[in-house]
Amino acid sequence: MRISTSVCVLASLLLAAPAMRATSISVNLGQSAQDYVMIGQGNNGANYGTYLNTQGSCVAGASSTTCSLTGSYTGSTAGYTGGTYDFVTTYLGTGASPLGAISEAPIGDANQDYFYFDNIPAGTTMYLQLDESGGPNYDIPIYAGGSFVGGFDVLYVSPVCGGTSLGGASCDQIDVGLVSGATYTGEVTGSATFDSSTVVTGNPVPEPEWLTLGGLPLLLAMMRRRLLAGVRA
Numbered sequence: 001m002r003i004s005t006s007v008c009v010l011a012s013l014l015l016a017a018p019a020m021r022a023t024s025i026s027v028n029l030g031q032s033a034q035d036y037v038m039i040g041q042g043n044n045g046a047n048y049g050t051y052l053n054t055q056g057s058c059v060a061g062a063s064s065t066t067c068s069l070t071g072s073y074t075g076s077t078a079g080y081t082g083g084t085y086d087f088v089t090t091y092l093g094t095g096a097s098p099l100g101a102i103s104e105a106p107i108g109d110a111n112q113d114y115f116y117f118d119n120i121p122a123g124t125t126m127y128l129q130l131d132e133s134g135g136p137n138y139d140i141p142i143y144a145g146g147s148f149v150g151g152f153d154v155l156y157v158s159p160v161c162g163g164t165s166l167g168g169a170s171c172d173q174i175d176v177g178l179v180s181g182a183t184y185t186g187e188v189t190g191s192a193t194f195d196s197s198t199v200v201t202g203n204p205v206p207e208p209e210w211l212t213l214g215g216l217p218l219l220l221a222m223m224r225r226r227l228l229a230g231v232r233a
Helices: 001-020 171-178 215-232
Strands: 024-029 034-044 051-056 059-061 062-074 082-092 098-101 115-119 125-132 137-144 150-164 182-195
Touching: 024 115, 034 150, 034 171, 051 062, 051 082, 051 115, 098 171, 137 182, 150 171, 171 182
Parallel strands: none
Antiparallel strands: 024 062, 024 182, 034 051, 034 182, 051 098, 059 062, 062 082, 082 125, 098 115, 125 137, 150 182
């Protein structure tokens, strides 16, 4: 009985280890090498701007389109301290982006120049790939299974307006959203916050030092001693 107890307790600790290792990661995304574009779709009737969003370089496949923004990132957590990133969005279809958005607040509000997605078609995925300098790659889901997984913010860098004339309005995000066909274009920077347990592909998150730097033989030795103690009893 003591043998079984020792092994079960140890097994429970090992099974719990991944959850214990999960930690909140925050990275700062440097200026992208490609443009992020918002295309105004007009006033929604309550003075909110509406948009279609497209990002970076897009490549159409047989039945879907993949778009990406690339740049460099920095962070303060071991394994995520710096390297390059790819923010990748894939949606079904090979035409114009179907990703709809709406301004966070109506014109005149302090938050008028922020937006959130209000129409993301089924089958759309967004993920952030971090390529740590001299280290592994990590793929972090941003949007999957119909919901956002982690915190993700993008901010424009010196945006430029184009497309349909704004009719004397300033080149602000809210104004572009209120005018159908107007565009708001520029490189972006931003940040991402996620739980390390959401890393789903790429090379795995490094094991803690106690397990990789000689810790595993020590753990096995502890198991052997516990088993022998149980037999002697």
